[in-house]
Amino acid sequence: MTRSNPRVLSTLERAGGFASAQEIYRLMQREGESIGLTTVYRALQSLVNDKIVDVLRREDGEAIYRLCGEAHHHHLVCKGCGDTVEIEGGAIEKWAKMMAEEHGFREVGHTAEIFGLCAKC
């Protein structure tokens, strides 16, 4: 798996390092790249295997892929218009680390999202 991997990876980067397979596929289509959905899925799987990307789950169960190592951030999402603000989660990082230690967990990751209605909605 070689030709597609870099294209998918760079699309994921351009998408802000945080997107679902379907979103990446649609983005590539829109930009005129010729690629199949299957290949996007396979490229993502192989990137996950190589620990280049991370996979989490949206609230609805859809898998979202995230660049590893990248300074990760959290989201403030508007339930009305879908607008999203990237926010810092310093407090969360500490909290997660503390809780994990306290319960003997290793290799921990975390998700944290805030949702509500933005000023406009």
Place this chain on the structure above:
Amino acid sequence: MTRSNPRVLSTLERAGGFASAQEIYRLMQREGESIGLTTVYRALQSLVNDKIVDVLRREDGEAIYRLCGEAHHHHLVCKGCGDTVEIEGGAIEKWAKMMAEEHGFREVGHTAEIFGLCAKC
């Protein structure tokens, strides 16, 4: 929604308080209970609304329903065995409120989960 809710709830209890909709449905079938899959889903949704059960995601994205205590809490989930520990999220609540105010959001809620490998795995 009245006749089915208690039956679904009691099945979830009997299943150890931790099961997917499909599993609950299959369990009820096996025990000779007459119920439709749709109704199981609807009962679970309504139990979630009433905050009687909690919903998380398996690694494969399937929703799992779980009896939970009253107080709002978060989860520390083992990627290996699925073991779950309920944890306090005091720091998170403050963080969420602060971030929301800062960006003019109202009626905010949040999700936060930590996942990793537990001591046994």
Place this chain on the structure above:
DNA sequence: ACCACAAATGAAAATGATTTTCATTTCCAT
């Protein structure tokens, strides 16, 4: 009891993400 009407039920179809199948294309080493 009886009747009407709203709520609840469930079978079947629809949806949407993800995976599988398989025929075709691309890459490389010979």
Place this chain on the structure above:
DNA sequence: ATGGAAATGAAAATCATTTTCATTTGTGGT
């Protein structure tokens, strides 16, 4: 070039979940 292995992608299969809609059930009024 040439053969074979790896990669690709269209279409079909899978699986959880949701929607649709016709039927059943429960309830209140008479």
